Amino acid sequence: MLGLVWVQMGLAGMRVVEEMWDPKVDVDWAAMQLENQLELGIGAVFAVLLGLGGALLLARRAAGLTMVLIGSGLGVFVNLGPIVTDRSAGLNLLHVGLLLGSVLVLVAAVLPATHRWVEACGNAQATAVNTPRPPVPPYN
Numbered sequence: 001m002l003g004l005v006w007v008q009m010g011l012a013g014m015r016v017v018e019e020m021w022d023p024k025v026d027v028d029w030a031a032m033q034l035e036n037q038l039e040l041g042i043g044a045v046f047a048v049l050l051g052l053g054g055a056l057l058l059a060r061r062a063a064g065l066t067m068v069l070i071g072s073g074l075g076v077f078v079n080l081g082p083i084v085t086d087r088s089a090g091l092n093l094l095h096v097g098l099l100l101g102s103v104l105v106l107v108a109a110v111l112p113a114t115h116r117w118v119e120a121c122g123n124a125q126a127t128a129v130n131t132p133r134p135p136v137p138p139y140n
Contacts, residue, residue, distance in 0.1 A: 042078060049067050050068060075105075
């Protein structure tokens with residue numbers, strides 16, 4: 001969800017800048033467009049980390065847990081910056097919500113129960129495929 005929100009913010013910002021682009025106005029349009037492209041890239045990274053990591057976590061893979069930990073940890077730091085620097089109450093509220101979501105996912109992923117749940121799934125294929133059958137005792 002975090003990644004999709006960032007992607008949406010980047011795309012919406014790029015569209016707004018393109019619609020408002022006016023060379024007569026003294027605004028650095030290229031910098032605004034670059035900021036929106038960075039938001040789009042950040043959102044894509046979060047969408048991959050948290051989306052694929054969540055799917056792998058549901059499949060009880062340790063790699064999924066690692067991806068979710070990295071994605072939510074990055075989400076915490078990425079959402080702290082706009083909260084400190086932005087003056088808009090609406091955007092601050094959005095980033096506070098995203099920050100709380102990232103913290104909740106991070107806490108849930110760090111809990112020992114999550115690690116036990118991932119480790120409880122044994123290897124689905126305990127023996128090698130092409131091994132001969134074990135000897136069977138003779139039946140008389």
